[in-house]
Amino acid sequence: QTTIFWFRRDLRLEDNHGLFRALGQGNVIPVFIFDPDILSGLSPDDPRVTFIHQQLQSINQNLQRFGSGVHLFHGKPNDVFKHLIDRYRIKAVFTNTDYEPYAQKRDHLVKTLLASQGIPLIECKDQVIFERSEIVKDDGNPYTVFTPFKKKWLSRFYPELTLAFASEKHLEKLARIAPNWLSLKDIGFTASSIPVKPINTEFLDHYDAIRDFPAKDQTSYASVHLRFGTVSVRKMVTLALRTNETYLSELIWREFFMQILYHFPKTVDRPFKSRYARLPWRNDPADFKKWCHGKTGYPLVDAGMRQLNQTGYMHNRIRMVCASFLCKHLLVDWRWGEAYFARKLLDFDLSANVGNWQWAASTGCDAVPYFRIFNPESQLKKFDPQSQYIRRWVTDLDELSYPQPMIDHKEARQRCLDFFKTHLNN
Ligand code: FAD
Numbered sequence: 001q002t003t004i005f006w007f008r009r010d011l012r013l014e015d016n017h018g019l020f021r022a023l024g025q026g027n028v029i030p031v032f033i034f035d036p037d038i039l040s041g042l043s044p045d046d047p048r049v050t051f052i053h054q055q056l057q058s059i060n061q062n063l064q065r066f067g068s069g070v071h072l073f074h075g076k077p078n079d080v081f082k083h084l085i086d087r088y089r090i091k092a093v094f095t096n097t098d099y100e101p102y103a104q105k106r107d108h109l110v111k112t113l114l115a116s117q118g119i120p121l122i123e124c125k126d127q128v129i130f131e132r133s134e135i136v137k138d139d140g141n142p143y144t145v146f147t148p149f150k151k152k153w154l155s156r157f158y159p160e161l162t163l164a165f166a167s168e169k170h171l172e173k174l175a176r177i178a179p180n181w182l183s184l185k186d187i188g189f190t191a192s193s194i195p196v197k198p199i200n201t202e203f204l205d206h207y208d209a210i211r212d213f214p215a216k217d218q219t220s221y222a223s224v225h226l227r228f229g230t231v232s233v234r235k236m237v238t239l240a241l242r243t244n245e246t247y248l249s250e251l252i253w254r255e256f257f258m259q260i261l262y263h264f265p266k267t268v269d270r271p272f273k274s275r276y277a278r279l280p281w282r283n284d285p286a287d288f289k290k291w292c293h294g295k296t297g298y299p300l301v302d303a304g305m306r307q308l309n310q311t312g313y314m315h316n317r318i319r320m321v322c323a324s325f326l327c328k329h330l331l332v333d334w335r336w337g338e339a340y341f342a343r344k345l346l347d348f349d350l351s352a353n354v355g356n357w358q359w360a361a362s363t364g365c366d367a368v369p370y371f372r373i374f375n376p377e378s379q380l381k382k383f384d385p386q387s388q389y390i391r392r393w394v395t396d397l398d399e400l401s402y403p404q405p406m407i408d409h410k411e412a413r414q415r416c417l418d419f420f421k422t423h424l425n426n
Pocket of ligand 1: 353
């Protein structure tokens with residue numbers, strides 16, 4: 001009999017909870033499914049698909065030392081599992097829980113199919129320390145404010161929660177089979193030239209002092225690795241506990257937004273605060289285009305958008321400035337910005353992206369109040385005082401062709417205040 005391990009957002013052999021549990025059963029076939037429902041709509045050279053493929057390649061190479069390999073499939077997960085049921089005598093399927101609304105639906109369908117054949121789908125907690133309703137208020141309701149969530153998170157935490165699952169030590173329990181390999185071309189993609197940076201944690205001792213200065217470029221770049229599971233969250237939390245409280249807080253923000261999306265899936269495309277649904281955003285396509293291309297005439301906004309367009313990454317402080325500028329200065333619906341970031345960010349994660357966009361637009365839970373409007377010029381003076389960051393990305397800053405600010409800050413600020421006041425009080 002065979003056990004299947006289904007890789008998804010956990011592309012690593014080390015400290016992988018679901019893989020560890022599967023290996024306990026023996027004769028494990030690891031699989032990964034390229035799902036057309038997720039891939040359709042991505043550009044053919046999407047760097048995230050290249051990254052996933054590279055990661056699977058490296059896993060496969062490691063598994064070959066054990067006479068095994070990953071089985072890759074391209075198709076709807078239910079169809080793939082029908083094929084696997086026909087082909088093998090499956091005892092159980094193990095996987096790590098994915099909490100996003102689409103994944104929950106997909107997994108429900110797969111679970112039902114497997115159950116009809118008497119096969120259990122066993123889901124393991126792997127991408128968070130606390131999942132779903134593990135951190136809720138005393139009355140059982142979910143938290144919608146970060147600080148009490150964090151307090152409860154810390155009070156419930158104990159170090160054993162970060163103990164590693166030594167999956168990498170049991171790889172001899174894999175089935176000895178030739179991998180079923182697919183190239184990028186086989187799934188309709190080409191290799192991207194945008195690389196994913198490795199995690200950098202050397203400076204974590206000073207994280208809180210330097211993290212807000214984009215020119216220093218000293219943040220951990222862990223987001224993309226946490227997104228695809230190329231690092232274990234247990235490892236990152238252990239590191240944070242040893243080095244920096246603020247860094248730990250950031251990892252808790254990640255879990256805060258994950259549980260918000262889990263409990264309030266409608267907030268994917270609807271404001272958390274329902275009365276904000278009536279805001280008639282201006283949504284000027286020409287304004288939006290200037291923002292996307294980094295041509296607003298505000299160097300900090302333009303630097304951020306150009307960094308995003310060229311590298312698939314943007315520094316957190318600048319993400320806040322760019323998001324605020326789009327929603328508050330230009331009065332463009334946060335969903336437009338969220339969708340643009342989703343297309344471009346290597347670390348795009350639905351819960352963090354939606355949560356942070358709603359935060360910036362003031363429509364979210366525990367969001368910045370609508371009358372707090374980032375001033376892109378004072379943000380520049382404060383966080384990039386020597387203009388090093390903007391000069392790195394806005395190379396035409398001194399040229400005549402560099403645009404004038406597309407809107408005066410004071411005017412935009414007043415327009416924004418009037419907009420929110422008028423439409424929220426009606
Ligand atoms: P570090 O500063 O080193 O932070 C460490 C880790 O903490 C991050 O890797 C991330 O997992 C977590 N983290 C930090 N800040 C936040 C936050 N505000 N919310 C949730 N988790 C956080 N992060 C994503 O992972 N995916 C997204 O799609 C995403 N979209 C965003 C959109 C906007 C408008 C804003 C303002 C922020 C967004 N963030 C998103 C959060 C944050 O900007 C990134 O996590 C961070 O910049 C990634 O770089 P880093 O790993 O070097 O961060």
